Amino acid sequence: MTPSERSSTIAVLADNTLATLNRIMSVLRARQFNVLSVTPARTAAADIQAVSIVIGASPVPDQRIAACLQRIEEVSAVRTLEGGRAVCRELMLIKVERAAAPAGWLDDRLRDGTARVLDETASAVIVEMVGDPADLDRIAGALPAGAVNDLARIGPAVIWRD
């Protein structure tokens, strides 16, 4: 995923049931929205889940997507992520080929605290990174082709400031 592909995040609070998640997915699929990821997360309330939806560049405004999701009976709140009203973080695991990575890339990440090494082999290193999704986009996007052996991102987790 490159920064240009990621355009916006919609955060949903909904009843914590599989059927609810199924219904959210059904709306997103049926409306053909350009969904890049859907991330359900537990919240402090056992019966409420937080679902973060990342929407790629799309002619459909976020407000319309939010309105469609708001129609779902089990959805209690839908908000678009804008104006620094929320803290947003994402976990990325990335397996980097040592030979293809730029010299010093890993050391720089370890030094500034954005990365933690989870596993190493002679040829590759698996790194855990947590940060703003846009920063993760940038970091992953800066690696040359061939350097990224594998990558897994869990999608953003969001907590509202107000």
Add this chain to the structure above:
Amino acid sequence: MIWDTLASEGVTTVFGYPGGAILPAYDAMLDSPIRHVLVRHEQNAVHMADGYARASGEVGVVIATSGPGATNLVTGIATAFMDSSPVVCITGQVSSHLLGSDAFQEIDIIGITIPVTKQNFLVTRAEDIAPTLRRAFHVARSGRPGPVLVDITKDAQQSECAGVTCDPPLATARAVAPDHDVDRAIEMIRSAERPLILAGHGVLLSGACEELRTFAERSQTPVAMTLLGIGALPASHPLNLGMMGMHGEAWVNQAIQESDLLLAFGMRFDDRVTGDPKQYAPLARKIHAELDPAEVNKIIKVDVALIGDLADTLRALLDRLPTCGHAPWLAHIAALTDDAAVRDITHLPDDGHLYAAHVIHDIWRLTGGTAVVATDVGQHQMWEAQYYHHEEPRSLITSGGLGTMGFGFPAALGAKLARPDAEVWAIVGDGGFQMTQAELATAAQEGVKVNIAVIDNGYLGMVRQWQEFFYKRRYAATPISSPDFVALARAHGLDGVRVTARRDVEDAVRWARATPTTIILDCRVEQEDTVYPMVASGASLDTMIRRPVQSALAETGRDR
């Protein structure tokens, strides 16, 4: 438990079909005063409940078993979903310990119906049945109405629990458009010279017909109807222009394209209404009064959105609306109709041919425009909208969004059960009627009286028309044979007559109205007649295909 809860919600009639997983509920039904109408296919149970809901404004109720009983509901549910019709479907499910085991007649009907229900519920405990059903009714009728499915496991149906407390139905919160948006709309209305109201199904659903009429009269704004909006303003009202869109009146579409302000009331700018959205009403600013925010700016970008219950929104507008006059604009629209006057089929010699327009025109004339008419989907549906001039709300019952063939007859039965004092007609095609004609047995068994006019042209007519226009008259799979509909009616203990000439239509309609049982008029109409005007799919409303004048046939019943 189920029946007591239904009774507490005011239900008097349900439509259904029994089976293994719903047997406990059916056994309990024998102790309930609620009337059960045994259908011949579960899809038709939903169409009946849908027709019941549309005719009455109440929630229609369906009951069916698990597995195929449940899956057979899907087209009916989708039909109700697309047209925002409040229907509650109750399905039996295998016992809870068998869920997920691929048990006999087990199917994940919750998963299957998620895209076509407003909400659905799986109930596995007896104590949850009553509150879930009450929630289902609340969801079905509140806000933008829609179908709800409640799937109840067999063990939940068989278990004992405390009785139902008959609390009043749950209150429904009504959204209200904010004042500043209403003020903006009023400013646009004040300054408009060529305003036009687009009245949709939401006018009927919100019960806003009187407010619409007052608004139109005070502002002297003409009103165009969507297919499902027909009846929102009496057809005879001088400000009622008729239907818009693909097969709408030519002058209505032209007026839309020339308007400087569109007031869209409870409609969703369906593609059959707008044609090419990029070329739609290019001169007009647009105000969209709509309950569902998801419908705003979906197809057509609007200048002001009034999100809220339509009746409340219209009342808020009326509080601020000055008396207006748009005489030049109304005169201009009247002039747009001039060239159509020569094309009225009802004023021309028939040369021995029977046209669908003749049949529908005579049914309208003899019923005074006050019958409840349910239709299938296709050419006859459009001719009904053109030639039957509805004077009352909730009097046209038709599948607008999903376009479900076979809807008309069962929907008519549901409408008759909802409004037993109303005269109910099913105007159907020979193709669609054959999909659901098995309900003749239901009509006979239940003693329900409706009049069925089969517009019988030996083709799947609308598809044939598209093949004629866009596929070089290559009629692939559209010629269709039919049984002897008159004999079919008689085989069910009902009756029918065949109509082949225009001179026979009036007597046949009179006979139908006087006959106490359901009857069929098998109207053998011109086989290759065409619905005009027509806007090709995706084309601009400006580019209507008109019936050639030299054919001496009418375009619509308003062409006079």
